[in-house]
Amino acid sequence: MSxxxxxxxxxxxxxxxxxxxxxHAYTTVAADTMARYKKMRxxxxxxxxxxxxxxxxxxxxxxxxxxxxxxxxxxxIINFKHLWRVLEIDNDDFIxxxxxxxxxxxxxxxQKIYDQGDIYKSEYTGWYCTDCETFFTExxxxxxxxxxxxxxxxxxxxxxxxxxxxxxxxxxxxxxxxDNPDFIRPESxxxxxxxxxxxxxxxxxxxxxxxxWGIPVPFDQKHVIYVWFxxxxxxxxxxxxxxxxxxxEKFWPADVHLVGKDIIRFHTIIWPIMLMALDLPLPECVxxxxxxxxxxxxxxxxxxxxxxxxxxxxxYGVEAVRYxxxxxxxxxxxxxxxxELLGRRINNDLANDYGNLLSRTTGMIEKFQGSVIEPPxxxxxxxxxxxxxxxxxxxxxxxxxxxxxxxxxxSELWKLVNKANKYIDDAAPWALNKAGQxxxxxxxxxxxxxxxxxxxxxxxxxMPGLPKRVWRQLGIAEQTQLxxxxxxxxxxxxxxxxxxxxxxxFPRIDLAALAxxxxxxxxxAPAAPAMEPIAPTCTIDDFARLDLRVVKVLACEKVAxxxxxxxFTLELGTEQRTVLSGIAEFYQPDELLGKNLVLIANLQPVxxxxxxxxxxxxxxxxxxxxxxxxxxxMPSGAKIS
RNA sequence: GGCGGUGUAGCUCAGCGGUUAGAGCACUCGGCUCAUACCCGGGGUGUCGCUGGUUCAAUUCCAGCCACCGCUACCA
Numbered sequence: 188m189s190x191x192x193x194x195x196x197x198x199x200x201x202x203x204x205x206x207x208x209x210x211h212a213y214t215t216v217a218a219d220t221m222a223r224y225k226k227m228r229x230x231x232x233x234x235x236x237x238x239x240x241x242x243x244x245x246x247x248x249x250x251x252x253x254x255x256x257x258x259x260x261x262x263x264i265i266n267f268k269h270l271w272r273v274l275e276i277d278n279d280d281f282i283x284x285x286x287x288x289x290x291x292x293x294x295x296x297x298q299k300i301y302d303q304g305d306i307y308k309s310e311y312t313g314w315y316c317t318d319c320e321t322f323f324t325e326x327x328x329x330x331x332x333x334x335x336x337x338x339x340x341x342x343x344x345x346x347x348x349x350x351x352x353x354x355x356x357x358x359x360x361x362x363x364x365x366d367n368p369d370f371i372r373p374e375s376x377x378x379x380x381x382x383x384x385x386x387x388x389x390x391x392x393x394x395x396x397x398x399x400w401g402i403p404v405p406f407d408q409k410h411v412i413y414v415w416f417x418x419x420x421x422x423x424x425x426x427x428x429x430x431x432x433x434x435x436e437k438f439w440p441a442d443v444h445l446v447g448k449d450i451i452r453f454h455t456i457i458w459p460i461m462l463m464a465l466d467l468p469l470p471e472c473v474x475x476x477x478x479x480x481x482x483x484x485x486x487x488x489x490x491x492x493x494x495x496x497x498x499x500x501x502x503y504g505v506e507a508v509r510y511x512x513x514x515x516x517x518x519x520x521x522x523x524x525x526x527e528l529l530g531r532r533i534n535n536d537l538a539n540d541y542g543n544l545l546s547r548t549t550g551m552i553e554k555f556q557g558s559v560i561e562p563p564x565x566x567x568x569x570x571x572x573x574x575x576x577x578x579x580x581x582x583x584x585x586x587x588x589x590x591x592x593x594x595x596x597x598s599e600l601w602k603l604v605n606k607a608n609k610y611i612d613d614a615a616p617w618a619l620n621k622a623g624q625x626x627x628x629x630x631x632x633x634x635x636x637x638x639x640x641x642x643x644x645x646x647x648x649x650m651p652g653l654p655k656r657v658w659r660q661l662g663i664a665e666q667t668q669l670x671x672x673x674x675x676x677x678x679x680x681x682x683x684x685x686x687x688x689x690x691x692x693f694p695r696i697d698l699a700a701l702a703x704x705x706x707x708x709x710x711x712a713p714a715a716p717a718m719e720p721i722a723p724t725c726t727i728d729d730f731a732r733l734d735l736r737v738v739k740v741l742a743c744e745k746v747a748x749x750x751x752x753x754x755f756t757l758e759l760g761t762e763q764r765t766v767l768s769g770i771a772e773f774y775q776p777d778e779l780l781g782k783n784l785v786l787i788a789n790l791q792p793v794x795x796x797x798x799x800x801x802x803x804x805x806x807x808x809x810x811x812x813x814x815x816x817x818x819x820x821m822p823s824g825a826k827i828s
Numbered sequence: 829g830g831c832g833g834u835g836u837a838g839c840u841c842a843g844c845g846g847u848u849a850g851a852g853c854a855c856u857c858g859g860c861u862c863a864u865a866c867c868c869g870g871g872g873u874g875u876c877g878c879u880g881g882u883u884c885a886a887u888u889c890c891a892g893c894c895a896c897c898g899c900u901a902c903c904a
Contacts, residue, residue: 201903239904313902321903353901375833379899382831392902414904452901517841528840531853547863555864598852612868617861691864734883 194230195438196222199446199454200237200282200315200421203263204248207270208486209524210447210479212496213512217476217593218445219276220513223648224588227672235425236271238264241290242414243321246400251725256400257285260786273500275507275651280429282421283341284402288428293420294405296465297393297412305352305464308407311392314506315344317793322346332795333751333769339803340752340767342794349394356460363459369472371455372591373519376448376475380455391457419458421465443468443591451475476590477521479512494524506650507533507693513649517651530696537693540604541642548609549660549688550634555620556626560662562682563633565626569613573634574677576606577641581675584645593649600645607638636661637680644675653692662686733791735805735827737818743776746798754798756777759788760824767800773813785816785827 201211215236222234240260249259262284271278282289300306313322314332316339316710333340338585364370364381371377394410395401401411422444425434446454454473457600462469476483480494499508511532516522543669552558563570580603589595611631643657658664662684669679737759746752751769753776768787785805792801805816818827 199904204904242904244904311902323903324901351902375898378832383899383901386831386900389901413902415902418904448898450904452899453904456901515840520841523840535853539866543864545863547867549863551862601852608867609869612860615860615862620862622901639830693864695864695866771889 190229191229193438193442194222194225194232195426195441195446196232196443197226197422197441198236199444199450200239200418201267202239202244203260203267204244205488206263206266207264207495207496209494209499209512210486212270212274212508213479214445214447214476215271215276215517216274216509216512217591218276218443219274219651220509220593220648221443221445221588221591222589223277223651224740227644227648228585229672231437233280233434234278235280235282235422236276236278237421237425238267238284239414239418239421240264240283240285241401241411241417243395243398243400246398249400250609253725260285263722270497273497273505275505277651282425282426284417284421286428288425289421289424291404291426292427293402293412293417294421296423296461297402297416298405300351300461300464301349301406303464305355306349306393307351307352309348311346311348311350312343313346314341316341317791327435339769340800342793342795343797346396348392348396348579349404349407350390350414351393351438351461351464353391353457353460354388354461354544357384359463360384360388360456360460363463367469368517370459371451371467372472372474375519376451376552377454380452383452384456387550388456397759401777415453416461419453419461422458440468442472444473446473446475448475448477463572477516478518479516479524481523481524483523488587501527503529503533504693505587506653507537510537510597510646510650514597514809515594516589517594526701527698530698531699534695534698536601536697538691540601541646542692544604544607544635544659545639545657548632548639549686551616551620551688552632552636553688555616558637558686558688560633560680560682560686561625561629563630563678565624566630567614567619567627569610570630570634573606573610573638576603577638577706578677580641581645581672588648597646597649600642603638604642607635607642610638611782613634617762623755633680633682637677640669641675641677644670644672656689656692660687660689732789733787736760736786736788737783737823737825737827738786738788738804739823740779740782740784743779745776752795755804757784757786757802758823759786760822764788764801765799766802767795767798768804768806770806770813770815774815776795778817782815783818783821783823785818 196218198214201207216283218234220234222232226232238260245260246256249256252259284290284293297306311322315322322344354412360386361381364377368377371380371385391413393413393416394404394407395413396410399411401414402417404410404412422441423435423439426438438508444454444458451473454475459469470705479494480486481494484490484492496508507529511529514532514536515524515528552560579710580600583599584596587593587599600722614627614631616628619631638662639661643654647654654670655664658670662667663680666681668674736759738759740755741758741763742756744754746754746767752769753769753771754772755766755768757764757766762787787803787805790803807814807816818825
């Protein structure tokens with residue numbers, strides 16, 4: 188049994204309803220960087236990521252694709268794993284919430300909390316969108332009581348549910364946060380969470396009956412366990428479910444749960460309280476990072492601005508992408524992504540500063556010393572300052588890495604790169620060579636190579652594929668004892684080493700060409716926001732289940748006290764229909780009088796604001812624009828097929 | 829509405845009760861030539877959001893205002 192210090196870090200388990208984007212890549216790269224760094228510092232590390240595969244959305248997506256949920260997610264998980272391979276993610280385990288051991292442990296823990304009385308049966312009442320089959324809060328539905336997703340009216344609904352007695356633990360939670368001020372980071376998020384809990388905690392609804400793609404509640408098979416309860420358990424089940432349980436003994440509690448800022452509350456309130464109820468130790472800290480914004484805007488499928496990390500890696504190389512992410516995102520802040528920003532980072536930091544430093548170092552050793560690193564026999568007046576800085580950097584860099592301030596750590600490290608470039612200009616080895624000052628020349632070239640060794644070791648957790656290329660060029664590929672954190676002692680690089688000059692590490696990006704290539708999209712193409720992806724194939728029979736009819740608008744009025752609802756009286760052949768539609772933001776009530784529109788005539792009626800809506804009008808929506816579908820010159824009642 | 833935060837060079841941000849307010853990028857001039865048209869050096873603009881207050885002294889503390897942002901539970 189090792190007595191090394193341990194380090195357990197996790198990412199969220201991602202939801203396989205779609206492929207992952209650059210934001211997910213950020214979280215996972217950050218966790219991977221941290222795990223590699225800790226490993227290098229001698230920690231026994233465990234790095235967990237995975238997938239959160241249950242829930243209604245998956246079930247619906249699978250159904251739409253004509254697949255079983257398990258089959259559906261299996262295919263997406265392949266893409267997840269492929270992405271992590273491309274990004275050089277070295278995780279120790281990949282947990283899936285459909286893994287047998289996860290399901291078993293999740294049920295055990297749910298049962299335990301139930302047995303001790305902290306889960307009880309009651310009734311959940313909320314605003315419900317039948318269309319989206321989703322509950323919403325008062326705040327989410329707003330005054331108009333419309334679905335925040337689809338804009339249709341919602342209704343109140345009751346559901347028998349199990350509730351988790353969160354409120355019971357509120358005081359204990361607050362005390363814990365007082366005693367552990369670094370548990371929630373950054374501090375701004377901590378304050379938000381504390382403020383939230385101070386306003387009082389309600390018990391959490393932790394079971395669902397409206398769908399069945401989930402882990403069954405062990406003592407009541409009508410219910411499945413709420414996806415967040417299910418998902419959060421992964422951090423423990425992954426350890427407990429493996430082998431003899433020694434992983435759990437060794438690594439729990441986790442040192443860091445790395446999460447995006449959007450899911451901080453689940454990780455800092457619900458999860459700790461679950462652990463309190465289970466009488467298990469809490470993790471050391473939850474770090475909520477910002478988002479990767481695209482042109483200062485949130486990434487989203489509907490905006491069509493989702494960035495695929497695999498494309499970036501293929502185009503720019505994985506090391507560059509990882510460096511960009513880790514360098515660009517400030518602690519707790521959002522960062523911007525654009526291809527130009529990425530290109531600038533690559534050119535300035537990686538190509539010009541770092542890559543070129545290696546290039547000029549190997550270039551001169553090759554040219555002036557027959558490719559051999561000679562011993563530093565005669566120092567120049569510039570050596571002391573450079574060496575002092577190199578010696579001081581590991582401590583500074585390490586302190587920032589320990590605090591997970593990756594961007595600052597890299598910024599600190601690059602000060603040494605810049606210093607080395609300046610050192611070369613000051614010492615001017617080409618002049619020393621010309622003057623025949625071999626002693627000084629060999630010192631300068633030695634120092635340059637040694638700085639490169641230092642920087643490369645420290646940069647390795649961020650760019651894990653980089654060192655072997657550099658070691659090969661510096662001629663120390665085989666000497667692994669020179670690649671470690673412990674070897675960051677100035678002067679370990681052995682004289683007599685034969686270097687082998689190679690290709691540039693990071694070719695410069697032609698930014699002008701990049702800009703030119705981006706331009707052609709601008710003209711006329713009316714800012715085509717990439718359209719929504721086409722839904723999975725359906726059969727003619729699927730379509731035939733819908734009965735679409737032409738209807739004529741006989742009357743239309745605004746529904747009182749709502750912002751979005753219009754009430755239509757429609758002529759459908761010989762009958763009349765009353766239909767509500769959430770389009771009041773787009774049409775005045777009298778605008779549509781007499782027009783022929785398209786109605787889903789066999790949609791199950793639903794009561795909204797006390798009015799029964801007998802169908803649904805079709806409309807097209809793009810961004811903030813909406814137009815109803817018209818069917819001019821056709822009599823009402825005509826069937827659409 | 830409630831609570832909290834931010835507002836500093838063209839951009840991203842650092843900073844701080846007290847000498848001429850900083851970094852990187854962008855821009856520009858000069859130098860060098862080992863190097864990936866690279867590196868090194870010089871240069872400039874900032875009413876440090878607005879208005880008051882405390883102080884010998886505020887960009888830095890306090891108040892008000894304006895602007896922007898975050899949180900305000902059961903959506904993964």
